[in-house]
Amino acid sequence: MYSYLLLLSLIIVFPFTALPWIMKRKSYLISEEKYEVRVMRGHSQINAFSIRGLRKGYIFLTESAASLDENKLKAVIAHEIGHLERNHHVKMALLMGSLITISMFLLLDGMSWVAIPVLLLAMLAQKSLSRKFELEADRYALRLVPCQDLVSLISSYGDREASILSTHPDVSTRLKNLNYNWS
Numbered sequence: 243m244y245s246y247l248l249l250l251s252l253i254i255v256f257p258f259t260a261l262p263w264i265m266k267r268k269s270y271l272i273s274e275e276k277y278e279v280r281v282m283r284g285h286s287q288i289n290a291f292s293i294r295g296l297r298k299g300y301i302f303l304t305e306s307a308a309s310l311d312e313n314k315l316k317a318v319i320a321h322e323i324g325h326l327e328r329n330h331h332v333k334m335a336l337l338m339g340s341l342i343t344i345s346m347f348l349l350l351d352g353m354s355w356v357a358i359p360v361l362l363l364a365m366l367a368q369k370s371l372s373r374k375f376e377l378e379a380d381r382y383a384l385r386l387v388p389c390q391d392l393v394s395l396i397s398s399y400g401d402r403e404a405s406i407l408s409t410h411p412d413v414s415t416r417l418k419n420l421n422y423n424w425s
């Protein structure tokens with residue numbers, strides 16, 4: 243029983259402790275103000291993500307993302323700042339932690355027929371929340387960069403299609419979310 247609780251706390255604490263440590267070793271620092279912006283060596287895909295550490299937040303860019311033109315690069319960073327400012331990492335960890343704890347207790351009680359649907363539900367909830375967070379981060383980014391720069395970033399690199407299993411909404415949903423007149 244206690245070993246399950248220990249394992250669970252490790253799962254919840256990992257993204258805030260060991261993950262930033264591991265990712266920092268794979269990247270180099272390019273800017274350090276409120277958040278550390280770092281570039282990951284040897285990644286050719288255009289991608290960016292953020293991690294909340296115990297003391298500060300980190301924004302990681304692939305080398306290709308870091309070499310985007312200045313306006314797009316600022317838009318990428320503004321979107322990631324949105325995730326950090328809105329505490330998306332903490333909210334997600336709390337939701338997933340509670341759902342995993344519930345299914346763990348159900349499993350321990352021999353109610354695997356309930357635990358499995360709860361886990362499936364947890365997976366869908368995680369994807370749905372992730373899509374909601376993407377829209378929130380886009381809206382936050384509007385405080386930091388001109389709408390046009392965000393629109394150009396999303397139109398160039400956003401996902402064309404999305405489903406209930408996607409972590410990101412599709413391009414048209416993201417553009418509508420910015421109240422951008424998209425036709």
Ligand SMILES: [Zn+2]
Binds near residue numbers: 322325376
């Ligand atoms: Zn995002």
